[in-house]
Amino acid sequence: MVEASVLPLEAPSPAHICPFDQACSYLEQAAKELQLDPGLLAVLSHPRKVVTVSVPVKLDSGEVQVLAGHRVQHSDILGPYKGGIRYHPAVTLREVSALAMLMTWKCALLGIPYGGAKGGIALDPTRYSIGELERITRRYTSELIKDIGPAVDIPAPDMGTSAREMAWIMDTYSVNVGHAVPGVVTGKPISIGGSRGREQATGRGVTIVVREALAARGQLLVGARIAIQGFGNVGSAAALLLHEAGAKIIAVSTGSGGIFSEKGLDILALKNYAAVNRKQISGFTPGESITNAELLTLPCDVLIPAALENQITEENAHQVQASIVAEAANAPVTLMAHKELEARGITVLPDILTNAGGVVVSYLEWVQGLSYLFWDEQRVNREMEALMVNAYQQVIEQSQKRQVPLRLAAYTLGVGRIAQALSDRGLYP
Numbered sequence: 001m002v003e004a005s006v007l008p009l010e011a012p013s014p015a016h017i018c019p020f021d022q023a024c025s026y027l028e029q030a031a032k033e034l035q036l037d038p039g040l041l042a043v044l045s046h047p048r049k050v051v052t053v054s055v056p057v058k059l060d061s062g063e064v065q066v067l068a069g070h071r072v073q074h075s076d077i078l079g080p081y082k083g084g085i086r087y088h089p090a091v092t093l094r095e096v097s098a099l100a101m102l103m104t105w106k107c108a109l110l111g112i113p114y115g116g117a118k119g120g121i122a123l124d125p126t127r128y129s130i131g132e133l134e135r136i137t138r139r140y141t142s143e144l145i146k147d148i149g150p151a152v153d154i155p156a157p158d159m160g161t162s163a164r165e166m167a168w169i170m171d172t173y174s175v176n177v178g179h180a181v182p183g184v185v186t187g188k189p190i191s192i193g194g195s196r197g198r199e200q201a202t203g204r205g206v207t208i209v210v211r212e213a214l215a216a217r218g219q220l221l222v223g224a225r226i227a228i229q230g231f232g233n234v235g236s237a238a239a240l241l242l243h244e245a246g247a248k249i250i251a252v253s254t255g256s257g258g259i260f261s262e263k264g265l266d267i268l269a270l271k272n273y274a275a276v277n278r279k280q281i282s283g284f285t286p287g288e289s290i291t292n293a294e295l296l297t298l299p300c301d302v303l304i305p306a307a308l309e310n311q312i313t314e315e316n317a318h319q320v321q322a323s324i325v326a327e328a329a330n331a332p333v334t335l336m337a338h339k340e341l342e343a344r345g346i347t348v349l350p351d352i353l354t355n356a357g358g359v360v361v362s363y364l365e366w367v368q369g370l371s372y373l374f375w376d377e378q379r380v381n382r383e384m385e386a387l388m389v390n391a392y393q394q395v396i397e398q399s400q401k402r403q404v405p406l407r408l409a410a411y412t413l414g415v416g417r418i419a420q421a422l423s424d425r426g427l428y429p
């Protein structure tokens with residue numbers, strides 16, 4: 001396995017599955033399939049730039065805390081670095097590096113002119129006041145001021161962040177450079193140049209890919225039984241759109257557990273319930289409580305992990321009873337689990353395709369901003385759908401042509417385009 005020497009190793013633990021090592025393993029499989037030169041593989045295995053900054057914050061109590069903020073820029077071969085910013089207690093530099101690498105392949109697969117990056121701060125946003133989160137976000141932005149910018153690196157929301165944090169980043173950056181720079185972030189509020197449709201975009205993209213995959217099996221969304229882990233930006237939007245399309249959402253969960261209904265949950269009512277219960281769903285009726293572990297092994301047509309990495313592992317893959325696993329989260333299925341699912345004939349729709357709707361609408365937001373012309377939501381959704389369906393079809397064709405699973409097909413397309421671009425730019429022989 002290629003070691004990315006610029007990254008620290010994490011404390012070894014038998015149960016620990018390093019997301020960066022997994023990302024490198026998938027890259028190696030793609031490189032082998034594409035017969036890439038080992039030197040080129042080594043280049044692609046390393047992020048181009050790794051930035052860690054101290055983020056001091058004065059809490060409302062007067063206590064000062066110093067947090068570690070990361071931004072990893074994997075590749076800018078196709079355009080500015082692009083990727084979300086995560087606020088979550090489990091954030092590590094190696095996790096952020098893995099997610100940055102996935103962004104590179106995702107943008108290349110979708111054919112959008114961006115590189116790959118990701119940022120993160122290890123914190124639990126529910127334990128900070130809004131004022132504290134604003135101070136943290138502004139300080140993090142100031143520390144990264146030379147590393148981001150509309151032509152350099154464009155952050156967006158990821159777990160634990162939203163349009164609110166993007167607005168703080170945009171404002172801090174703009175104040176620092178002396179004029180308004182809406183293009184420094186995407187996923188920002190519509191009032192300052194955000195795009196219609198961005199908030200639901202990732203969930204909408206998931207819905208499109210699931211619809212296509214069911215259609216390929218001669219099945220409709222109407223009546224399909226679907227279980228969704230995670231009820232945040234991505235999970236709740238996917239749940240609502242799938243529910244509106246006639247699917248039966250039999251279970252959803254958050255970090256503290258899930259709700260199950262054989263008849264299908266009323267997702268609009270559940271969203272409203274979560275909105276007034278600090279985003280939590282426990283206690284919602286009608287529905288029975290289930291654990292996250294139970295949700296992942298429910299009999300259903302489609303299982304959609306839409307929370308964290310490493311949720312379907314060697315431990316539980318043999319219990320998964322879905323026909324399709326649609327990776328709405330980044331890297332929710334481990335390498336070993338992926339092998340097990342494929343061996344059991346379960347289709348895994350890979351993250352770099354399935355959750356690309358978010359970055360596609362980020363790109364459309366950027367395009368609208370650059371042209372000073374903003375579209376209605378129907379147009380945004382139409383353009384996004386065309387790019388998603390096109391990428392889905394390319395992945396299917398590549399899978400059939402090379403006789404490989406969908407993930408490897410998606411990787412060979414993404415990695416192959418980066419390798420070609422490196423060669424065309426004269427950066428690699």
Ligand SMILES: NC(=O)C1=CN([C@@H]2O[C@H](COP(=O)(O)OP(=O)(O)OC[C@H]3O[C@@H](n4cnc5c(N)ncnc54)[C@H](OP(=O)(O)O)[C@@H]3O)[C@@H](O)[C@H]2O)C=CC1
Pocket residue numbers: 084157158159160161202229230231232233234235253254255256279292306307308309328329330355356358359
């Ligand atoms: N936002 C975007 O546009 C994009 C996001 N993604 C990926 O989608 C995934 C979800 O992101 P997003 O929806 O934005 O994040 P959010 O922070 O909005 O929501 C995360 C959801 O996951 C739940 N969750 C956290 N830990 C667990 C757990 N152990 N088991 C079950 N549920 C859990 C959270 O519950 P709780 O509130 O209890 O913590 C919450 O409901 C991430 O992998 C992200 O990288 C990918 C592409 C774009």
Ligand SMILES: O=C(O)CCC(=O)C(=O)O
Pocket residue numbers: 082083084085103106154155156157158186187330355356358359360362
């Ligand atoms: O919209 C974006 O730029 C990035 C979204 C993201 O972080 C992801 O796709 O994982």
